[in-house]
Amino acid sequence: MNCHEIELELGDYVDGTLAPDRARAVDAHVSTCVRCRSIVADFTAIRGAARTMEPHMPAAHVWTQIAAAFEQEQRAGHPDRALPTSWWRLATGALAWKPLVAAAAMVAVLIGGTWLAWYDASTRAGVRQAANAPTSVVTGYDATIDAEVQLAEQHYSSAIGDLEKVTQAESGSLDPETAKVMQANLAVIDQAIGQSREALKSEPASTVAQESLFDALRSKVQLLQDTVALINEMRKGNPEGAARIMSGMSQ
Amino acid sequence: MRAADLELAQRCRDGDAAAFEELYRAHAGRLYNLLFRMAGSAQDAEDLLQEVFLHAYRKLASFRGDSTLGTWLYRLAVNHCLDVLRGRQKKMQRSTDSLDEEGAMEPAAAMPVVPTAVSRLDLDRAIAQLPAGCRTAFVLHDVEGFEHHEVASLLGISQGTSKSQVHKARMKLRALLSGAAR
Numbered sequence: 001m002n003c004h005e006i007e008l009e010l011g012d013y014v015d016g017t018l019a020p021d022r023a024r025a026v027d028a029h030v031s032t033c034v035r036c037r038s039i040v041a042d043f044t045a046i047r048g049a050a051r052t053m054e055p056h057m058p059a060a061h062v063w064t065q066i067a068a069a070f071e072q073e074q075r076a077g078h079p080d081r082a083l084p085t086s087w088w089r090l091a092t093g094a095l096a097w098k099p100l101v102a103a104a105a106m107v108a109v110l111i112g113g114t115w116l117a118w119y120d121a122s123t124r125a126g127v128r129q130a131a132n133a134p135t136s137v138v139t140g141y142d143a144t145i146d147a148e149v150q151l152a153e154q155h156y157s158s159a160i161g162d163l164e165k166v167t168q169a170e171s172g173s174l175d176p177e178t179a180k181v182m183q184a185n186l187a188v189i190d191q192a193i194g195q196s197r198e199a200l201k202s203e204p205a206s207t208v209a210q211e212s213l214f215d216a217l218r219s220k221v222q223l224l225q226d227t228v229a230l231i232n233e234m235r236k237g238n239p240e241g242a243a244r245i246m247s248g249m250s251q
Numbered sequence: 252m253r254a255a256d257l258e259l260a261q262r263c264r265d266g267d268a269a270a271f272e273e274l275y276r277a278h279a280g281r282l283y284n285l286l287f288r289m290a291g292s293a294q295d296a297e298d299l300l301q302e303v304f305l306h307a308y309r310k311l312a313s314f315r316g317d318s319t320l321g322t323w324l325y326r327l328a329v330n331h332c333l334d335v336l337r338g339r340q341k342k343m344q345r346s347t348d349s350l351d352e353e354g355a356m357e358p359a360a361a362m363p364v365v366p367t368a369v370s371r372l373d374l375d376r377a378i379a380q381l382p383a384g385c386r387t388a389f390v391l392h393d394v395e396g397f398e399h400h401e402v403a404s405l406l407g408i409s410q411g412t413s414k415s416q417v418h419k420a421r422m423k424l425r426a427l428l429s430g431a432a433r
Contacts, residue, residue, distance in 0.1 A: 011418045017398075034362070041363035042425045049369035050393040056293070058283040058300055063275055066301050067268075073305060074266060 003029075003036055010036060014043040060245035061225040149200075149210055156217040163224035166231075173231045178246075182227055189223065192216040256320035264311045275304060278321055282328045288390040289332045291379035299335065303328045329391070329405050336383040364429035377427040381420050388413050389420035 006029050012018045013026045030037050171179055196213035203209055226245060233241035262270035282303060287296035307327055314323055378386060378394075391402045392413065402413040 008415065008418055011414060011421065038363045039422075039425070042365040042428075043421050045363075045365045045369055046374070046421055046424050046428070047393055049371065049374050050389075051396065053371050053374065053394060055280065055284045056287040056296070057280055058297060059293075062283075062297050062300060063272070063279070065297075066275065066304050067272070069301060069305055070271060070308060073308065 003033060006036060007039070010039050010043060014040060014047055059222065059226065060229050061222055064225060064229050153213070153217065156214075156221065160217070160220055160224065163221065163228060167224055167227045170231045170235075173234050174227075178230070182223070185223055186220070189216055189220045193220065253316045253319065257314075257316045260311050260314045260316075260320060263308060271308070274307075274320070278324050279304075281321070282324060285325070285328060285390065285395065286332055288375075288378060288394060289329075289336070289383075289387055291386075299328075299332055303331050306331060326405060329387075333387065333406070336387070339383075365425055366428070369428060373428060374424075377424050380427055381423055385416040385420040385423065388416035389424075392417045393421075 006026060009018060009022060009026055013023060013030075018026065030040055167182075174182070193213065193216040196209060196216050199206065199209040200213055230242055230245045233239075233245060259270055259274060263274055279300065283296055283300050286299045286303070287293060290296050290299055303324070307324055310327070314320065318326075378390065381389065387406065388402055388408075391397045391405060392399065397405070399410045399413040399417070402408075402417075403410045406413070408416075
């Protein structure tokens with residue numbers, strides 16, 4: 001038996017799923033072959049690490065987005081029924097809290113967030129395309145990219161403004177310690193936004209500076225969305241939901 | 252369990268918001284983890300998770316309770332993610348990594364090259380660098396713990412292909428992790 005014949009069986013050998021006679025044959029080969037022994041050792045290490053990997057968990061805002069998308073789906077008539085009365089109220093906590101204003105702000109923010117995610121991706125794709133294009137083409141792109149970056153930043157700022165109105169109006173719903181942590185996090189993000197803007201001002205064509213600014217703006221949108229979700233859970237009197245959001249925010 | 256699943260599915264179909272949130276809370280963690288590892292980034296995993304839940308809502312009428320709701324959702328997530336990954340692959344004209352392709356083996360080192368205690372961060376990064384086909388088989392088999400016949404059933408491939416894809420992934424990870432260890 002040579003290495004080539006045995007190599008595909010090494011996986012089953014490490015998994016412990018080889019038939020006993022094949023396992024004995026592989027045992028015998030591995031005991032005399034340094035190369036196959038090293039593969040077995042590495043496969044064992046990889047398999048062991050893979051089985052004990054930390055799970056990734058979705059951020060709190062993902063549910064808020066899914067709830068809003070579900071709401072829109074139902075409004076559009078999927079699958080075959082009218083809008084349920086409870087859904088949107090549950091998602092926004094509106095039964096207990098300024099229903100129309102809160103719902104309107106959330107709709108604007110969620111639709112804006114979806115649009116921004118798409119717009120950001122397409123802008124980035126455009127920026128990358130420009131970076132890889134010949135110089136003459138890049139010159140033609142510059143004005144367009146600059147305008148697109150500015151437009152995208154305006155939309156981010158608009159979404160952030162809407163979210164800030166909601167969080168500021170309802171900040172009393174958060175306990176003082178949580179509110180303090182949120183403010184500290186926002187200050188850090190604002191500082192990053194300021195630094196990115198400065199960098200972009202001195203190097204307008206820098207894709208690193210553009211991406212850095214969008215990353216910082218996206219972080220702020222996400223933090224504010226999570227804060228709105230947290231406020232909703234607290235107003236609903238749902239400590240478990242609030243704890244889930246806090247846990248997601250700390251990841 | 253099946254009766255409870257059928258009841259939950261019916262409540263979701265009736266537009267019961269609390270039921271849909273219950274469905275999300277029960278299964279989002281496992282599905283997101285799978286999608287994150289299959290797609291390789293948090294942003295993609297979030298988008299995919301949203302699509303999977305909306306897709307599930309539209310298809311709940313086809314849930315008959317033959318499997319658990321969790322298994323049904325899992326299969327839906329795997330298939331949807333594979334469709335998206337295949338679409339991207341096609342778009343990028345990468346025809347070299349289909350699920351059934353027998354990949355070229357990495358040259359094997361004569362000594363173990365992977366640290367005994369592999370950093371989870373390094374492993375996460377290395378998995379994200381695998382070609383989509385073998386990454387999916389590896390995630391399902393080595394991370395999620397499915398047997399090869401289950402991976403084959405989920406992906407619609409033969410058991411032998413599942414084994415060769417997991418082998419290919421492990422060999423590539425071995426090369427990637429030996430670089431990370433240096």
